[in-house]
Amino acid sequence: MTPARSSVTSAKGNKRPSSSARFDSALGWAPRFGTNMVLRVVLCILVFCIFALPFMAIISGAFDRNSSPTEISLFPKTFTMANFEAAQEQGLWGYLLNSLVIAGGGLLLQMTVSVFAAYSLSRKKFRGQALVMLLVLMTMMLPEEVIGIPLSLILGDLPLLGISLRGTVLAVILPVGIWGFSIFIMSEFMKEIPAEIEEAARLDGVGEFRMLFTIILPLCKPALGVIGIFGFMMVWDQYLLPLIAANDPSDYTLTVALSVLRNDTTVGPGVLLAGAVMAMVPSLLVYLFLQRSMIRGITSGATKG
Amino acid sequence: MTVTPTKPTAAPSKKSSTEVPPVRRKRGNHKQALAIWLFLAPAAVLGLYFKFIPMFEGFRLSLFKVQPFLGDVFVGLDNYISVITDQRFMDALGHTVVLGLTQTLGALVVGFVLALLLEGQARSLWVLRTAIFLPVVTALAVVGEIWRILYFPTADGPLNTILGWVGLEPLQFLNSTDTALWSIAVVGIWSGAPYNMVIILAGLTGIDRTLYESAGVDGATIWQRLRYITLPALRPSIVIVLTLAAIRSLRSFTEVYVLTGGGPAGSTEVWMTRMYSLGFQRNDIGVASAAAVLLLVVTLLLTVGTQVLARRKAER
Numbered sequence: 001m002t003p004a005r006s007s008v009t010s011a012k013g014n015k016r017p018s019s020s021a022r023f024d025s026a027l028g029w030a031p032r033f034g035t036n037m038v039l040r041v042v043l044c045i046l047v048f049c050i051f052a053l054p055f056m057a058i059i060s061g062a063f064d065r066n067s068s069p070t071e072i073s074l075f076p077k078t079f080t081m082a083n084f085e086a087a088q089e090q091g092l093w094g095y096l097l098n099s100l101v102i103a104g105g106g107l108l109l110q111m112t113v114s115v116f117a118a119y120s121l122s123r124k125k126f127r128g129q130a131l132v133m134l135l136v137l138m139t140m141m142l143p144e145e146v147i148g149i150p151l152s153l154i155l156g157d158l159p160l161l162g163i164s165l166r167g168t169v170l171a172v173i174l175p176v177g178i179w180g181f182s183i184f185i186m187s188e189f190m191k192e193i194p195a196e197i198e199e200a201a202r203l204d205g206v207g208e209f210r211m212l213f214t215i216i217l218p219l220c221k222p223a224l225g226v227i228g229i230f231g232f233m234m235v236w237d238q239y240l241l242p243l244i245a246a247n248d249p250s251d252y253t254l255t256v257a258l259s260v261l262r263n264d265t266t267v268g269p270g271v272l273l274a275g276a277v278m279a280m281v282p283s284l285l286v287y288l289f290l291q292r293s294m295i296r297g298i299t300s301g302a303t304k305g
Numbered sequence: 306m307t308v309t310p311t312k313p314t315a316a317p318s319k320k321s322s323t324e325v326p327p328v329r330r331k332r333g334n335h336k337q338a339l340a341i342w343l344f345l346a347p348a349a350v351l352g353l354y355f356k357f358i359p360m361f362e363g364f365r366l367s368l369f370k371v372q373p374f375l376g377d378v379f380v381g382l383d384n385y386i387s388v389i390t391d392q393r394f395m396d397a398l399g400h401t402v403v404l405g406l407t408q409t410l411g412a413l414v415v416g417f418v419l420a421l422l423l424e425g426q427a428r429s430l431w432v433l434r435t436a437i438f439l440p441v442v443t444a445l446a447v448v449g450e451i452w453r454i455l456y457f458p459t460a461d462g463p464l465n466t467i468l469g470w471v472g473l474e475p476l477q478f479l480n481s482t483d484t485a486l487w488s489i490a491v492v493g494i495w496s497g498a499p500y501n502m503v504i505i506l507a508g509l510t511g512i513d514r515t516l517y518e519s520a521g522v523d524g525a526t527i528w529q530r531l532r533y534i535t536l537p538a539l540r541p542s543i544v545i546v547l548t549l550a551a552i553r554s555l556r557s558f559t560e561v562y563v564l565t566g567g568g569p570a571g572s573t574e575v576w577m578t579r580m581y582s583l584g585f586q587r588n589d590i591g592v593a594s595a596a597a598v599l600l601l602v603v604t605l606l607l608t609v610g611t612q613v614l615a616r617r618k619a620e621r
Contacts (some may be wrong), residue, residue, distance in 0.1 A: 047437060055443075057455075058451050120342075135357075145577055147597065149580075149590055149597060174354070255446035287439075298504055
């Protein structure tokens, strides 16, 4: 099941004569040119059209002059930046800034919290550990959707502290800071680090913080990649939370602002598409950089959100 | 998912304790405990404030008639009765289940087809897989906006144009009570299938190639090979992911909210959108909280049930 094993089989497969390369995939795709190959290429093009062409249409529409969705084509007829200029008038860059601040701050907080908690949960032994882990797993059952209504009340008036976070970016950043999934992935990974490494460092008199940051964390890079990209997606995908955390529409994130823009009849679809492109670019960049971590996370049994 | 304490860290601390004087050991233990809870503190504070207090507050509110300036009145289970007897909530429940099942199964089938088609080491296939994964990494709200445009209901809307090429009548998509729910399901499948593809691809690479070869020697057809080798090998990796996805779909909100907002004529209203409009637009916080508690209880029971079943199966 390990990637190493499968690459060995495939390496063997490549060396084998083409007749038995049919056994390299479940459907037995032939590596040589023929009807089989043509069929596969045709199907691949079809699949590409279904999944990727909508994005091309959106990007093209964002750079095109259009007043109705019916005028969208795969390539801009008249290339223009007008939509993005209009987007500036609509304050879309401000929404993007909101989104970026929330994504950056939220992710940083979430990863820090997760690493700290995972360190205690995986490298230490203490009373009530199983209970704490159970509570961590329970937070995964309490996403913003399920607790949205009381959460919105609490954001308006924090218990004991009596302050309102509503209308600030903290109202989104703090709630996404705790994510059971991230803590769980991190502590499962930290458990695998051999105790000898830690012991050796401890004999040298290394303290807890240095232990975590200079000994344990450098060994956790793969897990950090996984919680990094999943965390980013989780924060970027937030919809209900920024909606209920806002005092007025200017506090919205870009993704939430899109629907406001759509309902504004004075704004054409071009501006809406420009906004959609702006909301797509950051997640696209993160995905392209951390693609390996994404795949690793999914195949290790991680479930979305 | 229970936690086994890490034994190795416990052993050396005991060993060293024989060497240091008892007083220092005690202080060391205190220091250890302090460190443990300090590392846990951020998670504890955030979890308390933004997960558990809201959860208990939700339970409490669900038992009250909530009136902002007049004071809350305890009404017992009245709010729950209102939810269960509310026809719109029951309709929403039906839509939620239909939508959840269609999306989950559809995404599985499409994901499986994609994985079979795109299995392989070639670089071109890798590029294609990367491109096809885009819907998964795009925020759901953006996906919704994209599809609202594709679904534009006039005859010359993007998708209707394509339907015209193959000689089909233009559809109303999100604007008609007959097609709206299915249109949302298609969006869910489109953005979920590539995710399943990755899971299934990982399962496919784990299958022993010699099984295929011996099946070939025995003269098995491709279909028999799929049926008797590929599918059984994939089952364990798929089943649990699928069940969890189905449970999660009970609380799907964003795509419905963005695509139709529950309309037209309530034909796509799901549990979450009904709850949202009740709680935030009509300020009926008590009833909305009761609906939230019901949702939480059902998802909790289903998830724990799945985990228990999965573990029992694994033990066997």
